[in-house]
Amino acid sequence: MRIGLYPGTFDPITLGHTDIIERAARLVDRLVIGVAINRDKGPLFSLDERVAMVRQECSAITGCEIVVHPFENLLIDCARDVGATVIIRGLRAVADFEYEFQMVGMNRAMDSSIETVFLMADARRQAIASKLVKEIARLGGDVSRFVPAAVGDALKSRLT
Template identity: 80%
Template sequence: MRIGLYPGTFDPVTLGHLDIIERAAQLVDRLVIGVAINRDKGPLFSLEERVAMIEAECSALSKKTGTEIVAHPFENLLIDCARDVGAQVIVRGLRAVADFEYEYQMVGMNRALDSSVETVFLMAEARHQAIASKLVKEICRLNGDVSKFVTKDVHIALLEKFGKAL
């Protein structure tokens, strides 16, 4: 069984993330969405909320692709998380050239730690490439419309977090 790991903070999960998840699900038999417990980032949504969002949003994708998609919280090294879930492949999404330099360094470090785990880069569809969770939160906080960047349920969750009405 080919297992892939797609790690991220997913605060919140965006249409860009979901596009990468759908593409990655076509490459593996089981896709683990590693939801990072990153205390340094100070997420808007709790770990439990982020995991629940991933599970809710990926349920239909799992049925559509025939690939098991599961959420897995983690706080250790990415390569250790990959080992924990039995992943042979780490999936990373790229939005722009700026992402590549950081990702290139991460691949090098991960390969040095465990050369048996490959990293695959996927780019979201062009219409989703500029979407970043950080920007989505900022736009919503400042009363902008984020409905074209997230699903309806995530949009509602964002509005509730910022005390706004739909």
């Protein structure tokens, strides 16, 4: 069984994330969505809220078994914990690549048996970033083109 891990903070999950999840689900038998606790980022939503949002948005995605798994340890350790042989990462722009390139090098140094696969963001989704979505919502803008409807409602409720 091929197990993939798609990690992120998902604060909140966006249509860019769901695009990568849908495409990754066609590549593996089980896709683990690793929701990072990452207290350093100061998330808007609690871990439980982010996990619930990811579960809700992934419930209709087909192609493989999808499991949502919160984690606070190193990404490579999380991959080992869930039995992943591949880490799936989304790329939006060159700036993403530079950071991801360093991460791959460090992860391979810690465990060369776990591969990293990059999926390019769909052209319609390349500009979407959770940080920008939160800023737009905070300033009263319409985020409906960037996040699922339920996530947009949660943002509006949280920020008003």
